[in-house]
Amino acid sequence: MNFIDVYQRSGIYPLSLPTGIGMEAVGVVETIGVDVVNVKVGDRVGYVMGPPGAYAESRLYPADRLIKLPDYISDSQAAAILLKGLTVSYLINKTFPVKKGQTVLFHAAAGGVGLFACQWLNKLGVEVIGTVSTDEKAGIAKAHGCHHTINYTREDFTTRVEEITDGKGVPVVFDGVGEDTYFGSLKCLSPFGVLVSFGAASGPPPELALAVLAKKALYITRPSLAPHTATPELTEEISSPLFEAIRGGISISINQTFPLKDAANAHRALQSRRTTGSTILEI
Ligand SMILES: NC(=O)c1ccc[n+]([C@@H]2O[C@H](COP(=O)([O-])OP(=O)(O)OC[C@H]3O[C@@H](n4cnc5c(N)ncnc54)[C@H](OP(=O)(O)O)[C@@H]3O)[C@@H](O)[C@H]2O)c1
Known part of the structure; x- marks a missing residue:
């Protein structure tokens, strides 16, 4: 969960309806399109930014925007820190x-x-x-x-x-x-x-x-x-130092975890300054 979710839900950054919300998630590839070569079924991947719709149990997502996750970062950690x-x-x-x-x-x-x-x-x-x-x-x-x-x-x-x-x-x-x-x-x-x-x-x-x-x-x-994640090359320029920093010992503070169905409460907490560190939504 990120503050951008609040802007999008509240209309500060308007979305065209109908739409889901959520700009970051971690999961496993269940199926791929015919031309997709950069990921395969079963890969553990994450993504950041659009198209919105991360508050979901499964979804379609552009394959070229997926980020393969190193083994030393868990699903929860990646969900908490990628964006x-x-x-x-x-x-x-x-x-x-x-x-x-x-x-x-x-x-x-x-x-x-x-x-x-x-x-x-x-x-x-x-x-x-x-x-x-x-x-x-x-x-x-x-x-x-x-x-x-x-x-x-x-x-x-x-x-x-x-x-x-x-x-x-x-x-x-x-x-x-x-x-x-x-x-x-x-x-x-x-x-x-x-x-x-x-x-x-x-x-x-x-x-x-x-x-x-x-x-x-x-x-x-x-x-x-x-714009910093507009192409796989640009994403790599900022993801490599990030993964290095995490490997070097920078900790990821997951200080709030909510079930996805309680996303509204998570929004209330973030918006009213009751959270610290990262908040994740779990299925
Ligand atoms: N431009 C980008 O690429 C980009 C990407 C990611 C995030 N961001 C921005 O980075 C900021 C932090 O994002 P985050 O997801 O990590 O959120 P966050 O920092 O965990 O939460 C926002 C914090 O802002 C402070 N704040 C001050 N006045 C506030 C108010 N009136 N209402 C709510 N919070 C207030 C609060 O800390 P205190 O209680 O200590 O004041 C609050 O905990 C956000 O502005 C977000 O939009 C920008």
Whole structure:
């Protein structure tokens, strides 16, 4: 389960009806089309992104978008991390290739994408400042490699980032929260810094006049996983580092499991900030 499921269900990212929902799953190939050569019946595979419809016991899916899973990743782990892990893979290697010794700000650090990112960034020698909404989430983020946590429901995160960085600011902010953090994220950047606005958990980011960026010559980008998985070659570019990172010991936090029939409750939990790490739906 991913936050995009909430956007699609609620209409923030409209789908044309009729449609299923769900952008990620793991399963076994039951049958293939006549021209399919990249997978065979019985293969254990996963997929991310469209076409939607992962909330299902079985479905048709384009064979060339399937990802064969390494043996050291279980079905549950793959379901929990493919979409989120591929996202972290492109965010920190392609959108903003982080360097050892840098300090970065990552919002919603105890979430599914967040916990995975904290560990990976930490392993690369990057100092992570993470925002969270509760003390419990702060503890979880710290246990996953986040060096500094800020409870942005009671502290001004821009002031705290200024303190932590001795007034220098950070070269990059990874912002999946959107509306509530957008302008604050820009404030936290050092000159020539990059705001990576990759989600809208609190609502879509507000409109912005480009002139706002001028004083510090800032950059904003709004990346998405879809173009990064548009071809098997592009997918491979981000899946190889992901599988390597998992093999290297980055853990996958499956902190909530719901039966597929209770998907509505899973949505309520994710949307009301009651989850940490990944949530999976099981048949
Ligand atoms: N562009 C891409 O390619 C891409 C791909 C995957 C995911 N994403 C984005 O990455 C973000 C994280 O995704 P995820 O699936 O791992 O979700 P998640 O981080 O597990 O859940 C979202 C988190 O956002 C925080 N949040 C802040 N304000 C919120 C609000 N008003 N309502 C709900 N949550 C709020 C909450 O953490 P606190 O309680 O600690 O504030 C919440 O736990 C989402 O924005 C998602 O759209 C983007």
